[in-house]
Amino acid sequence: MTSFMCMARTKEFDRDQALRRAMEVFWDRGYEAASTEELLAAMGIGRQSMYNAFGDKRRLYLEALRHYQAEYGADMFERLSGAGSPLSALAGVLLEVARQSDDERRRGCMAVNATTEFGRSDQEIGAIVDSGTSLCHTAYARMLAEAKRRGEARPDLDERAAARFLHSTLVGLRVSARSGAAPEVLHDIATVAIDGLRAP
Amino acid sequence: MTSFMCMARTKEFDRDQALRRAMEVFWDRGYEAASTEELLAAMGIGRQSMYNAFGDKRRLYLEALRHYQAEYGADMFERLSGAGSPLSALAGVLLEVARQSDDERRRGCMAVNATTEFGRSDQEIGAIVDSGTSLCHTAYARMLAEAKRRGEARPDLDERAAARFLHSTLVGLRVSARSGAAPEVLHDIATVAIDGLRAP
DNA sequence: CTCATTTTGGATCGCACAGTCAAGTAAGGA
DNA sequence: TCCTTACTTGACTGTGCGATCCAAAATGAG
Numbered sequence A, B: 001m002t003s004f005m006c007m008a009r010t011k012e013f014d015r016d017q018a019l020r021r022a023m024e025v026f027w028d029r030g031y032e033a034a035s036t037e038e039l040l041a042a043m044g045i046g047r048q049s050m051y052n053a054f055g056d057k058r059r060l061y062l063e064a065l066r067h068y069q070a071e072y073g074a075d076m077f078e079r080l081s082g083a084g085s086p087l088s089a090l091a092g093v094l095l096e097v098a099r100q101s102d103d104e105r106r107r108g109c110m111a112v113n114a115t116t117e118f119g120r121s122d123q124e125i126g127a128i129v130d131s132g133t134s135l136c137h138t139a140y141a142r143m144l145a146e147a148k149r150r151g152e153a154r155p156d157l158d159e160r161a162a163a164r165f166l167h168s169t170l171v172g173l174r175v176s177a178r179s180g181a182a183p184e185v186l187h188d189i190a191t192v193a194i195d196g197l198r199a200p
Numbered sequence C: 001c002t003c004a005t006t007t008t009g010g011a012t013c014g015c016a017c018a019g020t021c022a023a024g025t026a027a028g029g030a
Numbered sequence D: 001t002c003c004t005t006a007c008t009t010g011a012c013t014g015t016g017c018g019a020t021c022c023a024a025a026a027t028g029a030g
Helices: A015-033 A036-044 A047-054 A057-082 A084-104 A110-118 A123-149 A159-178 A183-195 B015-029 B036-043 B047-054 B057-082 B086-100 B111-119 B123-149 B159-176 B181-193
Strands: none
Touching: A015 A036, A015 A047, A015 A057, A015 A110, A015 B111, A015 B181, A036 A047, A036 A057, A036 B047, A047 A057, A047 A159, A047 A183, A057 A084, A057 A110, A057 A123, A057 B015, A084 A123, A084 A183, A084 B123, A110 A123, A110 B111, A123 A159, A159 A183, A159 B111, A159 B159, A159 B181, A183 B159, B015 B036, B015 B047, B015 B057, B036 B047, B036 B057, B047 B057, B057 B086, B057 B123, B086 B123, B086 B159, B086 B181, B111 B123, B123 B159, B159 B181
């Protein structure tokens, strides 16, 4: 609808970049506490441009949350398939979260923050978070099954239960990071969690 | 200051009960999303009564958070000292959280919600949460040391690291509960966490 | 150039919010 | 009984919010 007729002035800002900047603000401050003025300043665009490009604050947030999940989910899956053994790959994911939660600004995980901010009160946000969670569950379960097959993980492990446990551990790590926990604390959490899965 | 002179009209509402009701609202909705009108309706008192009795919304929240920690902390410590063996007491705490998180309200943990809502931006809230965290850490570490002594826990366990891990696991459980996880999921998380600490 | 369309900034609306004020009211001491 | 005190009640204020509107400037296609 914009290609067959006279094209007018082109967009002057990079939509993806603006979205990423908005994501950073929401990640830091949550939904309610992030004001539109703050968002616009970070995005570097005018008011009307934001409303034209994204609809309203809520839709901007939903898009930012989806963008977060896509970006950081892809990161994790890459890391999972990269390492040598499945259990050390999982350990790598936990330790990486522990490591980067320290030097980074302490924002925790945007999806976790969304969960605690909205609880079950917002169905659409809940669905977005849930889809990410179930992707993680199946990925972890697959890695754990392979770890069992190779004898790295305890043979009596229920991989589905352990996958749920691992995801919960990541959530705990992220919240601990946001609460300002020291790097040693995060490292301890990750190490004990993985050691508990390891074959004796 | 109210006893040696002419006493005027007495308070008509129960301050503790009002505080508890406010706590419920903050627990459900967080700080920002809880409006004063909503709080007053739940507390069953008038506007001015709240300002007289508690100062302002922020002080009310701080008091509610402290009340939450005192009440639920005491609950946990009682449960910890109650059971027969230290490891099964710890298991009992996790499973109890998993069990009671299944109620229809799904509020998670108020302290966790406070952490994710404010991050490190509010020092006073951070200090309140931190004090609760460190109480938990020392309690868990003591229980774990005793469990090791009795041969219930793995002998190679670093009890301080494991205590940090257990606390993080509780955090993960609470967030999972708030996100609407099924009871089996919560049960799995608790079981895998404890099994990882158990002596082979 | 001309026109269609978008960007941009300012002005403004309506609303919900936290917090305040003042008048009304009840309890207890003298 | 009357007076002091302070709690209660409801109306009110100022502020900041998200969202909309408007008009001028900008820009590319025909």
